[in-house]
Amino acid sequence: MTLNAEERAYRSIIELILSGQYRPGDFLLELELAPRLEMSRTPVSRALSRLVAEGFLSKMPKKGCYIPLPTPEDAEEVFSARAVVESEAAARAARLATEEEIDRLWAIVAEDNEAVHKRQKELFARINEDFHFSVARASHNAYLEKWVRNAFWRCNIYVFYFDSFYRLNNHDIPPQETPRQHVRIIEAIAAGDPDEASRAMADHVLHTYSVSLFGK
Amino acid sequence: MTLNAEERAYRSIIELILSGQYRPGDFLLELELAPRLEMSRTPVSRALSRLVAEGFLSKMPKKGCYIPLPTPEDAEEVFSARAVVESEAAARAARLATEEEIDRLWAIVAEDNEAVHKRQKELFARINEDFHFSVARASHNAYLEKWVRNAFWRCNIYVFYFDSFYRLNNHDIPPQETPRQHVRIIEAIAAGDPDEASRAMADHVLHTYSVSLFGK
DNA sequence: TCCATCCTTGATGAATGCATTTATCCATAC
DNA sequence: GTATGGATAAATGCATTCATCAAGGATGGA
Numbered sequence: 182m183t184l185n186a187e188e189r190a191y192r193s194i195i196e197l198i199l200s201g202q203y204r205p206g207d208f209l210l211e212l213e214l215a216p217r218l219e220m221s222r223t224p225v226s227r228a229l230s231r232l233v234a235e236g237f238l239s240k241m242p243k244k245g246c247y248i249p250l251p252t253p254e255d256a257e258e259v260f261s262a263r264a265v266v267e268s269e270a271a272a273r274a275a276r277l278a279t280e281e282e283i284d285r286l287w288a289i290v291a292e293d294n295e296a297v298h299k300r301q302k303e304l305f306a307r308i309n310e311d312f313h314f315s316v317a318r319a320s321h322n323a324y325l326e327k328w329v330r331n332a333f334w335r336c337n338i339y340v341f342y343f344d345s346f347y348r349l350n351n352h353d354i355p356p357q358e359t360p361r362q363h364v365r366i367i368e369a370i371a372a373g374d375p376d377e378a379s380r381a382m383a384d385h386v387l388h389t390y391s392v393s394l395f396g397k
Numbered sequence: 398m399t400l401n402a403e404e405r406a407y408r409s410i411i412e413l414i415l416s417g418q419y420r421p422g423d424f425l426l427e428l429e430l431a432p433r434l435e436m437s438r439t440p441v442s443r444a445l446s447r448l449v450a451e452g453f454l455s456k457m458p459k460k461g462c463y464i465p466l467p468t469p470e471d472a473e474e475v476f477s478a479r480a481v482v483e484s485e486a487a488a489r490a491a492r493l494a495t496e497e498e499i500d501r502l503w504a505i506v507a508e509d510n511e512a513v514h515k516r517q518k519e520l521f522a523r524i525n526e527d528f529h530f531s532v533a534r535a536s537h538n539a540y541l542e543k544w545v546r547n548a549f550w551r552c553n554i555y556v557f558y559f560d561s562f563y564r565l566n567n568h569d570i571p572p573q574e575t576p577r578q579h580v581r582i583i584e585a586i587a588a589g590d591p592d593e594a595s596r597a598m599a600d601h602v603l604h605t606y607s608v609s610l611f612g613k
Numbered sequence: 614t615c616c617a618t619c620c621t622t623g624a625t626g627a628a629t630g631c632a633t634t635t636a637t638c639c640a641t642a643c
Numbered sequence: 644g645t646a647t648g649g650a651t652a653a654a655t656g657c658a659t660t661c662a663t664c665a666a667g668g669a670t671g672g673a
Binding site: 428 | 623626
């Protein structure tokens with residue numbers, strides 16, 4: 182399947198941000214990105230607008246889009262909002278997930294353990310994303326799913342930003358607890374226990390929050 | 398303050414939809430809208446993309462944007478998702494709202510009663526929107542607020558679509574219960590009672606759901 | 614008559630050029 | 644020395660143009 186230019190720009194820009202090639206506060210300029218992504222300004226501009234609409238970037242009119250500076254207040258807002266929608270999604274998944282969807286979750290956790298073992302951060306990040314989005318999808322609610330995606334990406338700014346901070350300080354401890362927490366969530370979903378699923382997911386998200394921002 | 402063309406297009410298109418000049422299933426074509434809104438295709442196109450990203454419109458690549466056909470499944474999804482975020486917003490408003498924000502809510506309810514009295518549907522709709530967005534703002538969480546806005550607009554497709562259906566069937570009863578439910582929500586917020594605020598908001602949203610779709 | 618194919622039509626997708634706005638820097642007046 | 648104003652450069656905002664694609668009807672052959 183061949184994606185159009187705007188979609189490619191959209192994904193590339195997210196990649197550029199999450200891979201640390203642009204940092205919070207940096208401006209993402211159309212004239213700079215367009216040649217870099219080998220396309221014209223138009224699709225780049227539209228992709229940036231979309232990222233702004235999704236809250237992933239901020240914008241100053243006539244000036245440009247930039248990665249918002251992380252603040253403790255914003256981190257608290259986005260993680261707590263994410264906890265709300267993700268725990269609700271988990272609760273609904275516990276009621277509505279199909280066998281197939283649950284099998285998929287177990288498969289992701291298996292990859293999860295491998296990635297942690299191998300200490301491959303990139304891979305781990307992708308698998309983690311996969312897990313959260315799969316739970317969201319299993320809620321069978323397109324709106325919750327979309328909000329979960331938005332909040333997750335936005336939170337990643339904090340995870341990656343502070344992760345690089347800690348890495349510089351040699352506190353690079355692989356997140357061994359994550360797979361365990363994922364297992365707890367799946368067990369609750371598989372058992373059809375919405376309350377436990379909700380609690381498990383909320384705990385997990387808020388754990389990520391405290392680890393990312395306060396190193397535990 | 399003078400808005401730019403894209404923002405004007407964005408608002409105008411929402412107006413065109415909510416005022417019933419386009420109906421579910423209709424395509425909103427750039428070539429048709431641009432002259433109508435007296436601007437070029439560019440800002441119209443970007444406004445449409447934004448509406449698609451927000452879930453307000455659907456899109457077929459290379460074909461155009463259209464108002465999604467209402468389905469019972471989608472209605473259930475969007476109203477129940479809205480209930481989640483709005484009740485959470487109300488709960489947080491109960492904890493965090495300032496005196497000023499609560500005063501504002503009371504003022505809106507006063508207008509509310511007047512509008513119902515005068516049976517001015519247009520006005521009533523604007524005030525209702527104002528109420529819900531003001532509660533969302535009082536949650537002091539930008540993410541919840543954004544999601545509430547999205548869900549509210551999306552729900553309005555159902556409210557307006559089925560409203561016109563009932564109007565044709567002479568069931569045009571002014572929603573006298575709405576102001577009462579709004580009062581219950583504000584009282585809970587003013588009393589600083591998150592649980593009651595949450596319950597009251599959830600009841601209110603789901604009431605709107607059942608009235609809009611099943612005539613009660 | 615029916616079906617496959619080609620062509621026309623009408624829509625979005627993308628590139629480009631010009632307009633507009635903003636920030637910055639430097640010269641100049643106080 | 645500092646403040647102010649204007650020139651300038653850089654960036655987005657918007658319009659225009661061309662490219663591309665999909666759908667549907669006309670056409671021609673079986």
